Amino acid sequence: MNLLKEMPLTEESPHTKQGGMKEFRTFSVHTSKGEAFTVFNTKNKEITQFVENNEACSTIRPAVPYILASRLIKDTPTVVYLPHNVSIGGTQVCLIAGPCSIESEEQMMETARKVKLAGAHVLRGGAFKPRSSPYAFQGMGEEGLLLLRKAGDAYGLPIITEVLDADDIPLIAEYSDILQVGARNCQNFSLLKKLGRTGRPVLLKRGMMTTIEELLLSAEYILSEGNMNVILCERGIRTFETETRNTLDISAIPVLKAKTHLPVIVDPSHASGDWKLIAPLSSAAIAAGADGLMIEVHNSPETALCDGNQSLKPEKFGRMVDTLTPLTEVMGRTL
Amino acid sequence: MNLLKEMPLTEESPHTKQGGMKEFRTFSVHTSKGEAFTVFNTKNKEITQFVENNEACSTIRPAVPYILASRLIKDTPTVVYLPHNVSIGGTQVCLIAGPCSIESEEQMMETARKVKLAGAHVLRGGAFKPRSSPYAFQGMGEEGLLLLRKAGDAYGLPIITEVLDADDIPLIAEYSDILQVGARNCQNFSLLKKLGRTGRPVLLKRGMMTTIEELLLSAEYILSEGNMNVILCERGIRTFETETRNTLDISAIPVLKAKTHLPVIVDPSHASGDWKLIAPLSSAAIAAGADGLMIEVHNSPETALCDGNQSLKPEKFGRMVDTLTPLTEVMGRTL
Amino acid sequence: MNLLKEMPLTEESPHTKQGGMKEFRTFSVHTSKGEAFTVFNTKNKEITQFVENNEACSTIRPAVPYILASRLIKDTPTVVYLPHNVSIGGTQVCLIAGPCSIESEEQMMETARKVKLAGAHVLRGGAFKPRSSPYAFQGMGEEGLLLLRKAGDAYGLPIITEVLDADDIPLIAEYSDILQVGARNCQNFSLLKKLGRTGRPVLLKRGMMTTIEELLLSAEYILSEGNMNVILCERGIRTFETETRNTLDISAIPVLKAKTHLPVIVDPSHASGDWKLIAPLSSAAIAAGADGLMIEVHNSPETALCDGNQSLKPEKFGRMVDTLTPLTEVMGRTL
Amino acid sequence: MNLLKEMPLTEESPHTKQGGMKEFRTFSVHTSKGEAFTVFNTKNKEITQFVENNEACSTIRPAVPYILASRLIKDTPTVVYLPHNVSIGGTQVCLIAGPCSIESEEQMMETARKVKLAGAHVLRGGAFKPRSSPYAFQGMGEEGLLLLRKAGDAYGLPIITEVLDADDIPLIAEYSDILQVGARNCQNFSLLKKLGRTGRPVLLKRGMMTTIEELLLSAEYILSEGNMNVILCERGIRTFETETRNTLDISAIPVLKAKTHLPVIVDPSHASGDWKLIAPLSSAAIAAGADGLMIEVHNSPETALCDGNQSLKPEKFGRMVDTLTPLTEVMGRTL
16 A cells, blocks of 8 residues: 555645755655654644554554654754755764853954854854853843854854743744754753744754653654754763763764764763863764764853853864864764 | 841832742841842842942852742741642641543542542642653643643642643643643743742742752742742652662752752652552651652553553552551641 | 472571571472572572473563562561661661761760660671772771670670671671671672671662662672571662762662562661751651661761761760651551 | 981882882882872871871872872873783773673684784683672683683783682782773772782773762772772763663763873773674774773674673674774874
């Protein structure tokens, strides 16, 4: 029996809207095994019924609880395309750099210029900051978004910033090329669903206490709403060890790469909380197969409003990129 | 110098709006040490400036990063008052009982009747469910809220249900006496702030990976917006041990009681994931000083749509309450 | 086929030597299911062969990896009998009290007198101390054993002390009524085997990172050598939380009691590292079903050579015992 | 004041016995700062007194609790020299390979031949096995040592095997070039002290729940007895994540290299429990600065008596070495 003939999904599939996501359209048309259709079960009652009545369909369920994120559905790596000819998930290892918080125009322009020169591909900066304490600096808000955008445009860098509140999605999506979900919101399912309804690439950080399977299920929340441009980010998990702020789970990279087609990047700054560890952990991440790095770079770490201790100066970042280049080439990739 | 004379805060304090929270108004008027004013620093620039210029004020900062939640500010236990003469944080140990998910009118009415008879004080039930997978049952939504309200009203039980999305706050606040923040949203700061702007009591569950200090800081997000009716809930943390779903951190009860005036309850159902452990863990929680218990009770655990394995039948719940009663009395409290 | 007739194990069973362990002898004689014989497979080739050739025998293996420690073999609680009419695992909740380190005769005599008066049943004290650093105080050695024995004898208290080195077993067994295995040696299998060959009761502390199943397997090392007098001790596990030195795994008590017939006690002093938490955690442990408590009591905590911060003064210990008494009675036990 | 003149330590220093450890002798003679003498404080009362009376001496104490292991004492990397011109801690990244358990002569000879050919420098194999269960295969004992020695000699490979019981040290030291301390014995202080009194190099594995500081303190137990040939091994820590058997703490490599002069190697086999992860984790370890790798290689993983799932076949090991070679060169080292 050919499912395709019975149910011409192609036209109404939400997944056909994404440029660069053509494989997904193909998948939803070609498969006759039924696995994929589980995905649509909240949208189309006919399909749900078909899946439920078809024995073959249900057999995938115990295999993996996530479906669209899985390699069972799509075995070629997903590449997320960004402006300025930047992409994440392809041959190039993507370098995302910038300060923890956006603090001033001068800071952003200087940092953008220097990280671009050093080889960064994407500019990061926080405008809305998730802080444990309500009394800590909460970010510059829209004013910060404007400065980030301006600095990115000036130096040809796509930009990324965090979304804390679903209400801010329209505003942030207006400015930012990538929408970031922080570790503390990794299982904020209502935020994930709403991000799944935007067309913007989403960088999803693993929670401090989130298992690899839960991370993939959180990605599935975004994917199942029709947004296939998801980038996963390992940023350290909580353990008993106190020498580092978190414990970088380096094994998560090959484990994730085997389970999902989504790109996987690493944030050694938050994982370690110590700028002296960023270079060796960046090398390790690339050697383990990471598709990119997200690194805190601040033009004046001593005076940074947050996370100064884990920020590199632009000059040190540049020297690190130089040492990562031959390593990246040995891994068969470019930087 | 008497701060009171200089800055008559009483009138504009958001804390004066809460019934039963009179101590907070008193505090903001009486103190001359300055500690409390840090709290208002995002609202009133004059006060912020005063705190910054006054040496005595700043000394409290390193002591505890949370202020309104702290016993430094208020040393008498906070009692959260609910309809039907129920309260949490007073002499009575409060029993919250009900199913994980609201599934049908029959289920809710039968469960409400039985738990009321067994001695429960508050009825719980999930209408919006946080599920790791987007394909798992997500709850009945508003229809569920209606059934929960109906069952609570029929048997004279205040009700509690979880808020997943800040957009649902007005809807849920219309039905529910307590608004619950789940473990996964413990550091969803934008949700916490918005809950702080409602007058409704909030039950804040500790995240699986949240430290005690971070839990208190999350409570501070709610308190600092003017809502003093916060109940903390220990529900198990993630560790390496796999015999139980999570590890109930029993020490968190006396540690929290020493640090904060807020009531502290325990959820042995989620902590253990095993109904056979609920009775001994409930006894332990009361013996350690907990102000209440939140327990999953389902009239038919075998057919429950979620968490059946950790649900007690109403009859077993009743027998457990009977054994808890003399223990509670020995602890100088009532059940 | 009746295994009993073929192999009269009773005579040579090492388990028949233990007074109060008669059930074990019965078991090794009566069973015809074969499960138990796995235990002897390193000792008697005929039995091993029998088990391997007999299909029925092998079926127990996947059920639990530990056998002698399991309730499958013996469903009545094991009671460990000590001098001075003290026992652990019966109706009485056993109180073990004393200093972390033995420091002087005066200290031991005074502490012994006071804890006896307060209601303690067993006197503890470290003569050989496991210290993270080789430069920290390592204990008084044999001189300490002598002082501990003298104090125990003077006040009618059985004594317990830790064995760090298997070479010291004969010496320590000469003095001490119970041999303690510390958390760091919980999987020191060669030490466990050698303790299994003594007739002395062994108190086995759970390692900071030992699962409940591993703890039972470590007990099995002692049991399988013929020593059935094993007491298990929960003393906190390592987690991310830093408010307490370790996280007391209160659930381990009911989980262990369901799986094993061995007595289970709790050490709230090491679990919390804070004397202020000892009383609530002791109450919780008894409420959860613990068979005893091991508590650090020092006549002068401020000057203690180690762990002063987690030690109670004898007076506070006495007041705590007073408050534990009615709670213990409610639990159907005595103190 | 010159300490050297007052106390000619050189003659009686236990550290002068070690070949290749000349810096240590130099240090114990030259220093006048007093830091080093803390080390000897259990041996020589005069020195202890000197340290206590000398203000300069005491200042080092709060800095690091370990001394001989610290870079404060010796800033050049320690190189451990082995037979057959192999060393650990120098320019060459050392590859230790072989089966978990020694099972037969054929297995050892074939494995030794193949791993030598593939580029391994040291042969590993367990003769005494630490097993959670007393009923699991415990190793071949001395017969296994003989086979390991024979295989090592036949192919020019130094050998390493684990010591479980201090009583076996003389026997094992007769056969093995390196004595291994397993993760479960990482804080078995009496074993560590006795290994410190042998002249044999010791490979000390980090415990599953041992902090980096505790690992260094455990090394200090060996060093302070006069054995300076200590190699540290990161082999994964216990966390909540279950995709891998343990979580490889990759950050421990640069953290340890900054704190200690001792060589640091990585065991990706035990860290992951999955042969498919060994290649990416080995690459990551070398990129992070590891001085060597310890890898389980078995000629027939399917029939291995233990840990088959984490063992590489010799052919796969060979291909992995080929891919590690250019990476190692980029790191400025050789393989």
